[in-house]
Amino acid sequence: MAEASGMPLGGVIFLTVFLAIFGTFLIFLARAIGGQRKNNSAVKRDIYECGIPGQEKRETKVSVKFYLTAILFILFDIEIIFMYPWAITFRDFIGTGQGTFVFVSMMIFLAIFIFGLFWEIKSKALEWD
Amino acid sequence: MGQDVFEITVNCIKLVLIFLMMVQAVPILVWVERRGSAFIQNRFGPNRVGPLGLLQLLADAVKFLTKEDFAPDKAIRPLFYAAPIFALIPATLAFAAIPMSVPLEIGGYVFKIQGYDMNVGIVFILGVSSLAAYTILMAGWGSASKFSLLGALRASAQVISYELALGLSIVGIILLFGTFNLTEMINAQQGTLSFKAFGHTVTSAYIPNWGIFYQPLAAIIFFAATFAESNRLPFDLAEGEAEIVAGFHTEYGGFKMLMFFIGEYGHMMLGSALMIIFFFGGYGIPWVTVEDVRQWAAGLSESATTISVITTLVHFLSFMIKFVFFLWVFIWVRWTLPRFRYDQLMDLGWKTMLPWALGNTILTALVIYLIS
Secondary structure, three states: OOOOOOOHHHHHHHHHHHHHHHHHHHHHHHHHHHOOOOOOOHHHHOOOOOOOOOOOOOOOOOOHHHHHHHHHHHHHHHHHHHHHHHHHHHHHHHHOOOHHHHHHHHHHHHHHHHHHHHHHHHOOOOOOO | OHHHHHHHHHHHHHHHHHHHHHHHHHHHHHHHHHHHHHHHOOOOOOOOOOHHHOOHHHHHHHHHHOOOOOOOOOOOHHHHHHHHHHHHHHHHHHHOOOOOOOOEEEOOEEEOOOOOOOOOHHHHHHHHHOOHHHHHHHHHHHHOOHHHHHHHHHHHHHHHHHHHHHHHHHHHHHHHHOOOOHHHHHHHOOOEEEEEEOOEEEEEEEEEOOHHHHOHHHHHHHHHHHHHHOOOOOOOHHHOHHHHOOHHHOOOOHHHHHHHHHHHHHHHHHHHHHHHHHHOOOOOOOOOOHHHHHHHHHOOOOOHHHHHHHHHHHHHHHHHHHHHHHHHHHHHHHOOOOOOOHHHHHHHHHHHHHHHHHHHHHHHHHHHHHHO
């Protein structure tokens, strides 16, 4: 596939660079046309707040639930990525007669996966209140 | 050497064209969205500027351009300005890997109607499109507003949660087609329904050979997860205006805001294109194979170039019809369903869709193992 369309990697890099330049150009174009005012009032220069002066510092506190979700995501996503090579070669293994071994080993892996998921639900790691 | 330069030039022009096509589609989609929502809610929508309000797009673009460029004092400026630029990249990179029609053959050259053909197309698209979470976090953190930060955290938590169900529903598809390559997937879905079971070949003349008839559950999970990935209603908790003003783009305005919109609509387009490729035969015409179309075109003309052009155009049209339909479904759902609550959203992702996608994977593997 790769030889027919040149270098996919080259294409990806070209498109990324092109988009970055294009986006920067748009930002500068908008700045050139729209302009920037120098003497904005303090209220306008402040961040958005519902009519009262903003007090919180920038590093505001964040619920630990987001952190937990991110950790669980990494675990589960890696497990799912493990299934991709298995899925793509499954038919080939059936063809060579090793289907049972490959199928059963993946089922054991999935059993651990499912156990992990239910343990996670049971231990209330996914409760949002 | 000369041929290399020619090919590289053609590829670069193709990539730029695909990006420009996406950018052009955004104002049209915005117009369809506003007219469509008005139609659904029994009002008029934009109908003053130009015929049917079509020039509203132009007026909006001019308005965006002439807006003052503004960043709050507390904002982290490099992040604040970089976020909208990076918002363009993930969706476009992924969309360039989508095959939109049969390759065009002119005088010995083969032009693929896609930015770059990868044999790991799915993995590339999944990997690149999930980079959008970084854009959102950059915008939320760079704005230094707590509304933005909360919106960004919500959005990224939601995107990664639904990524699991999305990734798992695709495992069923990979099991079915046995390939990562999107073009090979489309080729596997040509013609009418036919598959091998217990050594026999089962056929039906009335049903197209589409992925959705093999993987209906995966199709539902995939489509729902796509909505969550592109942060659209009923999953647009990132922008719940009743709770957190406008989410991660609270502090943005003018053209920077528009660039976030291009990113969001780009994800929508990517979602519908993937939906078509996985479950609705890609650019293929239902019941008909590419070879059938080529023979029909051979009846119209003698020259190989004309035949190739006609075949490509017909398949491109077929792709576009499906594509536009799914984009309309995105808009339709947005104006029909109410928004979830955040805990309901996470429950749906982790406790409903993830187990169902797992079950689908096991069932698919079991059926494939048993019948072959």
